[in-house]
Amino acid sequence: xxxxxTGARILIPLWSVIIVAVILFARKKDLFIRRIQGLSxxxxxxxxxxxxxxxxxxxxxxxxxxxxxxxxxxALSIVSYIIRxxxxxxxxxxxxxxxxxxxxxxxxxVRESYAQEGRPEQYNSDDVRFLxxxxxAYAASVAGIxxxxxxxxxxxxxxxYAEALIMAENGHQVGAIQIAGTPATTQIPFFIAxxxxxxxxxxYYAASAYLSREPTQLxxxxxxxxxxxxxxxxxxxxxxxxxxxxxAGSATGTLFTQFFTK
Amino acid sequence: MLEPVKGGLWYAYVLGSLIxxxxxxxxxxxxxxxxxxxxxxxxxxxGGLFYALEFFLPTHPMMVGDDPNADGNFLTPFIVPMANVLxxxxxxxxxxxxxxxxxxxxxxxxxxxxxxxNSIAFFVSCIGMAAVxxxxxxxxxSPLSKALGKILFEGALQNLDATMFSIIAFYITSAAYRAFxxxxxxxxxxxxxxxxxxxxxxxxxxxxxxxxxxxxDFLHVEVIRxxxxxxxxxxxxxxxxxGLGIGSLAVxxxxxxxxxxxxxxxx
Numbered sequence: 001x002x003x004x005x006t007g008a009r010i011l012i013p014l015w016s017v018i019i020v021a022v023i024l025f026a027r028k029k030d031l032f033i034r035r036i037q038g039l040s041x042x043x044x045x046x047x048x049x050x051x052x053x054x055x056x057x058x059x060x061x062x063x064x065x066x067x068x069x070x071x072x073x074x075a076l077s078i079v080s081y082i083i084r085x086x087x088x089x090x091x092x093x094x095x096x097x098x099x100x101x102x103x104x105x106x107x108x109x110v111r112e113s114y115a116q117e118g119r120p121e122q123y124n125s126d127d128v129r130f131l132x133x134x135x136x137a138y139a140a141s142v143a144g145i146x147x148x149x150x151x152x153x154x155x156x157x158x159x160x161y162a163e164a165l166i167m168a169e170n171g172h173q174v175g176a177i178q179i180a181g182t183p184a185t186t187q188i189p190f191f192i193a194x195x196x197x198x199x200x201x202x203x204y205y206a207a208s209a210y211l212s213r214e215p216t217q218l219x220x221x222x223x224x225x226x227x228x229x230x231x232x233x234x235x236x237x238x239x240x241x242x243x244x245x246x247x248a249g250s251a252t253g254t255l256f257t258q259f260f261t262k
Numbered sequence: 263m264l265e266p267v268k269g270g271l272w273y274a275y276v277l278g279s280l281i282x283x284x285x286x287x288x289x290x291x292x293x294x295x296x297x298x299x300x301x302x303x304x305x306x307x308x309g310g311l312f313y314a315l316e317f318f319l320p321t322h323p324m325m326v327g328d329d330p331n332a333d334g335n336f337l338t339p340f341i342v343p344m345a346n347v348l349x350x351x352x353x354x355x356x357x358x359x360x361x362x363x364x365x366x367x368x369x370x371x372x373x374x375x376x377x378x379x380n381s382i383a384f385f386v387s388c389i390g391m392a393a394v395x396x397x398x399x400x401x402x403x404s405p406l407s408k409a410l411g412k413i414l415f416e417g418a419l420q421n422l423d424a425t426m427f428s429i430i431a432f433y434i435t436s437a438a439y440r441a442f443x444x445x446x447x448x449x450x451x452x453x454x455x456x457x458x459x460x461x462x463x464x465x466x467x468x469x470x471x472x473x474x475x476x477x478x479d480f481l482h483v484e485v486i487r488x489x490x491x492x493x494x495x496x497x498x499x500x501x502x503x504x505g506l507g508i509g510s511l512a513v514x515x516x517x518x519x520x521x522x523x524x525x526x527x528x529x
Binding site: 001002003004008009012013015016019020023066067070071073074097099100101103104125126129130133134135136137139140148162163165166168169172183185188190192193194200201202204205206216217220221223224227228231 | 316317318321326332333334335338341348351352355356357358359360362363365366369377419422423426427429430433434436437438440441499501502503504505506508509510511512513514515516517519521522
């Protein structure tokens with residue numbers, strides 16, 4: 001079993017308090033976050049699908065360990081926004097599901113998205129479909145749906161492995177406008193090569209805040225930025241301490257490192 | 263209570279659990295939406311609290327499972343029983359997934375259009391695979407069912423997986439061709455970096471700069487490649503990972519403390 005180091009015992013609760021404090025602050029005051037091009041392009045992609053009369057494919061990825069995870073729930077949150085947008089124009093959205101545990105949650109989220117836009121009749125249970133929980137069988141199935149339905153837009157959000165490129169290249173081959181976002185750093189280059197817009201790094205977790213403009217989520221993003229600033233200062237100070245103590249032959253650098261590792 | 267049970271008690275536990283779950287579901291379905299929301303929030307808070315406390319509380323050497331030299335605290339022995347709940351949920355979810363597939367493909371097969379053949383293929387392969395696999399795992403399984411199970415799993419399924427995986431090589435080529443086209447300053451930089459990294463990776467590339475004397479070894483292509491990977495690529499990847507970690511912490515806190523909005527969280 002892994003347990004917290006001394007540094008983690010102090011810093012993680014401290015960062016948590018900062019994030020929660022900013023969330024509570026954001027409920028009273030408007031906060032600003034910068035423009036994220038990939039997310040602004042979602043409306044453009046939905047518009048393209050509406051104009052062409054072809055469906056959109058929205059996937060929520062494979063997840064890290066499978067099951068209900070934060071990464072996949074975040075992807076579902078973005079997909080919910082896409083479906084709310086598409087519902088206004090009666091554009092069809094197909095949501096292939098990889099993990100059976102996510103099926104009921106995805107069905108509920110998609111149904112609720114249509115209901116929120118006052119179009120509950122647009123919900124088609126066949127469009128939220130569990131395919132398989134085998135990696136390459138899922139990739140083949142999604143690629144097949146993209147090709148058969150001649151998707152006008154594909155939205156690839158969530159955690160992906162080697163199958164990322166199979167889906168993205170098939171989307172490119174049918175001329176779909178493609179927007180991808182993943183926390184999987186190994187797959188980001190493949191998405192950048194094959195997709196029109198890619199959301200990288202913590203933009204992925206900022207997406208739902210950016211799209212919804214909901215104060216709680218905006219506060220969360222600003223809180224994250226403050227914590228990142230804190231980490232940046234810590235990294236600079238730590239580098240200086242370790243370098244100077246190594247030069248001077250002091251044990252301070254070792255003690256500083258041990259604070260994070262033991 | 264957390265130890266496995268056998269014999270008649272096992273049946274009593276299973277029956278009792280089924281009755282309990284049925285009663286619980288009946289009560290839950292009668293509750294108003296606001297009450298359901300509070301139940302979801304409370305269960306989430308307690309579940310998160312358990313894992314957070316287990317992770318943060320001080321540890322001491324103790325016996326955990328079969329490991330006598332592990333570190334843990336008073337909550338650590340409950341980690342495995344808690345984790346055992348997940349496969350049970352997962353098994354139920356797989357059932358739901360299969361029902362979804364049968365509904366979808368059942369409708370399509372009955373429509374009798376051009377796509378119906380795919381849905382019929384689904385039923386044949388799903389039922390066929392399940393039947394053969396169950397038969398091959400029986401204690402008195404015949405050599406035929408064992409051979410069929412092996413052919414379907416190792417001969418067909420695994421090779422189909424491998425085929426899909428190997429297709430990636432062609433997709434990488436076509437994606438790389440588009441990414442490396444010299445259209446802008448960034449694309450040119452990407453192309454130059456990619457050439458150096460690729461040459462540094464292969465023997466023939468390393469031979470190109472092997473003639474450079476050792477005192478100028480920083481000009482060797484494999485040294486430049488290493489410098490790019492360790493001094494540029496790795497810090498950038500770590501920076502992204504730090505941002506992702508903080509993002510994940512923030513989303514986790516929002517869900518854990520019931521601050522999240524949207525499906526399951528709004529009234």
